[in-house]
Amino acid sequence: MKQTEEHLPLKEVRAPVKEVRAPLKEDQASLEEDRVPLQENQANLEEDQAPLKELDEWDDFVATRYRQGKSEEEFRNYKADANPTVTEFYRQNHKYQTLDFVLKKKAEYCGLNRGQKSIWEMAEYLNTLVDDSDPDTDVTQIEHLLQTAEAIRKDGHPRWFILAGFLHDLGKVLCLYGEPQWAVVGDTFPAGCAYSEQVVFPEFFAANPDSGKPEYQTQYGMYEPNCGLDNVHLSFGHDEYIYRVTEKYLPEEAQYMLRYHSFYAAHRHGAYRHLMNEHDEAMFEWVRKFNPYDLYSKGRERPNTKEILPYYQELVSEFFPDKIDW
Numbered sequence: 611m612k613q614t615e616e617h618l619p620l621k622e623v624r625a626p627v628k629e630v631r632a633p634l635k636e637d638q639a640s641l642e643e644d645r646v647p648l649q650e651n652q653a654n655l656e657e658d659q660a661p662l663k664e665l666d667e668w669d670d671f672v673a674t675r676y677r678q679g680k681s682e683e684e685f686r687n688y689k690a691d692a693n694p695t696v697t698e699f700y701r702q703n704h705k706y707q708t709l710d711f712v713l714k715k716k717a718e719y720c721g722l723n724r725g726q727k728s729i730w731e732m733a734e735y736l737n738t739l740v741d742d743s744d745p746d747t748d749v750t751q752i753e754h755l756l757q758t759a760e761a762i763r764k765d766g767h768p769r770w771f772i773l774a775g776f777l778h779d780l781g782k783v784l785c786l787y788g789e790p791q792w793a794v795v796g797d798t799f800p801a802g803c804a805y806s807e808q809v810v811f812p813e814f815f816a817a818n819p820d821s822g823k824p825e826y827q828t829q830y831g832m833y834e835p836n837c838g839l840d841n842v843h844l845s846f847g848h849d850e851y852i853y854r855v856t857e858k859y860l861p862e863e864a865q866y867m868l869r870y871h872s873f874y875a876a877h878r879h880g881a882y883r884h885l886m887n888e889h890d891e892a893m894f895e896w897v898r899k900f901n902p903y904d905l906y907s908k909g910r911e912r913p914n915t916k917e918i919l920p921y922y923q924e925l926v927s928e929f930f931p932d933k934i935d936w
């Protein structure tokens with residue numbers, strides 16, 4: 611993964627944002643510094659080097675896994691769609707996402723103490739995440755966000771729903787903070803209780819140290835029956851981070867969309883209902899409503915960023931102050 615200055619479609623059209631950016635110079639300098647540990651981290655991984663060429667490889671796998679028109683039986687044959695790098699990615703994800711790890715990362719990031727930035731600054735920052743992908747065929751991170759949001763807009767959904775589409779993957783900046791791929795993307799699952807067979811590659815959980823802790827391997831583990839997902843620690847990643855950053859500005863339906871969009875075992879396969887309460891059940895309707903836009907908007911034509919950006923600038927300003935805590 612390398613970073614580049616080239617993928618900044620917002621540059622020309624973001625004059626109003628630019629003016630307020632001057633005080634951020636220092637912040638950005640500190641972000642530059644933050645990139646250094648990324649390489650160190652990865653070097654330390656040795657045999658567990660980042661397996662995906664690009665983060666989107668995981669998204670592409672999920673989209674293929676749930677390709678429209680597939681039967682339940684075909685969904686269960688997901689291994690046919692998983693190439694060796696995706697398989698290796700899941701091996702690492704399931705091995706390292708322990709309850710301790712999740713709690714550590716929540717403590718590190720969910721206090722939102724990495725400084726204030728606007729949504730647009732973070733979107734541009736995320737767009738510097740460019741992998742060894744083909745710029746002619748692969749959409750940028752911002753293009754994926756806009757494609758998702760535009761598909762929602764075309765279907766006439768409320769403004770907060772469109773906004774959720776635009777925001778949903780901004781948490782992938784975790785990757786730029788130096789987090790390994792397995793701590794940023796991947797299907798999420800509860801830590802601290804038995805793993806469901808409905809999570810992809812469940813066999814890889816055998817290597818997770820929590821598998822050796824009997825108190826975490828009962829159906830409920832550390833949780834109470836139907837305690838509600840807010841009391842459950844899902845594996846850490848971009849969902850939880852963007853939920854935390856945006857929660858106080860968005861309606862609850864949108865919060866659920868952001869927080870659980872990668873929790874496929876639950877929203878696609880009905881797993882972990884014993885941990886959900888009635889409110890979760892009701893709200894998951896919205897998570898399910900959101901999912902197809904995330905999965906299937908990629909094949910559409912590239913969004914005309916310049917043309918639609920003013921709409922999104924207004925939409926973001928309607929819900930967010932200029933700067934928020936990250």
Ligand SMILES: [Fe+2]
Nearest residue numbers: 778779871872
């Ligand atoms: Fe996502």
Ligand SMILES: [Fe+2]
Nearest residue numbers: 669778779904
């Ligand atoms: Fe996405």
